Amino acid sequence: MNKSFFITLAKWVLPAGIIGLLIGSATALLLTVNDALGNVREQNSWLILFLPLGGLLIGFLYMKLGPSSGYDLYKGNNLVIEGVQGKTKVLRRLGPLVYLGTFITVFFGGSTGREGAAIQMGGSAAETVIRFFKINVIDRKILLMSGISAGFGAAFGTPITGAVFGMEMSAIGKMKYEALIPCLTASFIGHYVTENVWGVEHEEFVIKALPELSVMSFAKVVLLAIIFSLLSMFYCQLRHGIHFLSEKYTKKNHMVRAFAGGLIIVLLTFTAGTYEYNGRGLDMLEASFDSDVPRFAFLAKLVFTAVTMGSGFVGGEAIPLFFMGATLGNTLYPFFDFPLSFLAALGLITAFCGGANTPVAAFLLSVEMFDGKGIEYFFVACITAFIFSGHHGLWPSQKIYEPKSRLFRLTNGDTIKNVEQKKKKH
Structure with a gap:
C-alpha cells in the first residue's frame, strides 16, 4: 500500500x-x-x-x-x-x-x-x-x-x-x-x-490601520460585504447580458461583436474625459488605499469592463473587480467610521469573492495580500459575500454541487448558466 x-x-x-x-x-x-x-x-x-x-x-x-x-x-x-x-x-x-x-x-x-x-x-x-x-x-x-x-x-x-x-x-x-x-x-x-x-514584482496593497474589534464593527463589515456582493452580482449580470445580446444580434460573428464593443469603449472614454478606466487601472486601484478617487469610479470601471469582456475582448476580471470593490470602499469612506485603507481592502476582497464564488480562496487571498491583518473581518466578509451574491458569477459553467443556503431551492449538480436560464423562463 x-x-x-x-x-x-x-x-x-x-x-x-x-x-x-x-x-x-x-x-x-x-x-x-x-x-x-x-x-x-x-x-x-x-x-x-x-x-x-x-x-x-x-x-x-x-x-x-x-x-x-x-x-x-x-x-x-x-x-x-x-x-x-x-x-x-x-x-x-x-x-x-x-x-x-x-x-x-x-x-x-x-x-x-x-x-x-x-x-x-x-x-x-x-x-x-x-x-x-x-x-x-x-x-x-x-x-x-x-x-x-x-x-x-x-x-x-x-x-x-x-x-x-x-x-x-x-x-x-x-x-x-x-x-x-x-x-x-x-x-x-x-x-x-x-x-x-524571472524577478517579477507584484503590486503591494497595504492596510495602514484596522477598526477596533467590536460587535458594531462586525455588523458594519457584514453590511459592507452585502453591498460589495451586490456590486459583483450586478457586474456579472451586466457582463453576461452584454455577451448574450452581442452574440444574438451579430449571430456569433465575433469580429463584428468586438469591433462594435471597441467603438463603444472609445465613445465611453471620450465621454468620461479620462483614460483611467482603460487597461487595468492599477494606478487608481493603488490610490484608493490612501487618497480620494472619483466618487463613481467603481461604476465607470464596471461599465467599461462589462462592455470590454462582454463584447469579445479577453484577459481577466479579477483586477477589474479589485478596482470596483476598492474604489467603492473608498467612496463609502465618509459613511463608515473605518480606516480608508481597510475599506478599500475589504471591497477588493469581497467583490472578488462574490464574483468568483470562491470564499476560501478569497479569504486566503486577504491573508497573503495583506499579511494577515484583519483576518477576523475578512473571514466574516467572505462568508457574507459568498451567500448574498446568490448563484451568479463570473463563470456560468461553475457547477452547484450544493446550494449556498437552503433558502435557495435549486437542484444539486446544476450550473450557474442553467439556473439563470430557468429564472428567465419563470
Whole structure:
C-alpha cells in the first residue's frame, strides 16, 4: 500500500511540478509584456482609437482557430472549468491565443485583467503535460486543477490562495481535497519561478490601520460585504447580458461583436474625459488605499469592463473587480467610521469573492495580500459575500454541487448558466 501511495504521489507531483515551471515562466512573460504595453498605451493615448480594429483581429483569430476544431474558444475560463468537470477537452492553443488577445486588449485600452489569461494558459500547459505522460481520466482532472492553481498563484504572487483556488473554482459547494498536493506543488513552483527566477514584482496593497474589534464593527463589515456582493452580482449580470445580446444580434460573428464593443469603449472614454478606466487601472486601484478617487469610479470601471469582456475582448476580471470593490470602499469612506485603507481592502476582497464564488480562496487571498491583518473581518466578509451574491458569477459553467443556503431551492449538480436560464423562463 505504501508503494502504491508513493507511486501515485509521484504521478501527481512530477507533472504538477512541470506545469508549475511552464506556467511560472509563461506568467512572468504575461505580466512583463502587459506592463510594457500598458505603459506604452498610457504615453500614447491615441491608441484607444484603434481598439475596434484590435477587436476585429481578436474576433478573427477566435473564429479561425475555434469552430473548426468543434470548440468555442470564447468560453475561456469556462472551457477550463468544463475540462475539470470532464465535459470537454482543453485545447493547447487556448493559452497562447488568450495571451495574444490579452496583449491586444491591454495595448489598445480595453478594460481587462490578467488572471483569465494565466488560468487558460495553465489549462493549456496542463493539457500538454497530460498528453505527454498519457495521464488517465481521474488524474487528468486533478492536473487541470493544478494548472489553474499555477496560473492564479503566479499571477498574483499568492501561492496558497492559488492552490485552493484551483480546487474551488470549478464547483460551488465542493472541493476535491485529493488535488491539494499537486495544486500546491504547481502553485508554489509557478510562484517561485515568476518571482525568483524571472524577478517579477507584484503590486503591494497595504492596510495602514484596522477598526477596533467590536460587535458594531462586525455588523458594519457584514453590511459592507452585502453591498460589495451586490456590486459583483450586478457586474456579472451586466457582463453576461452584454455577451448574450452581442452574440444574438451579430449571430456569433465575433469580429463584428468586438469591433462594435471597441467603438463603444472609445465613445465611453471620450465621454468620461479620462483614460483611467482603460487597461487595468492599477494606478487608481493603488490610490484608493490612501487618497480620494472619483466618487463613481467603481461604476465607470464596471461599465467599461462589462462592455470590454462582454463584447469579445479577453484577459481577466479579477483586477477589474479589485478596482470596483476598492474604489467603492473608498467612496463609502465618509459613511463608515473605518480606516480608508481597510475599506478599500475589504471591497477588493469581497467583490472578488462574490464574483468568483470562491470564499476560501478569497479569504486566503486577504491573508497573503495583506499579511494577515484583519483576518477576523475578512473571514466574516467572505462568508457574507459568498451567500448574498446568490448563484451568479463570473463563470456560468461553475457547477452547484450544493446550494449556498437552503433558502435557495435549486437542484444539486446544476450550473450557474442553467439556473439563470430557468429564472428567465419563470
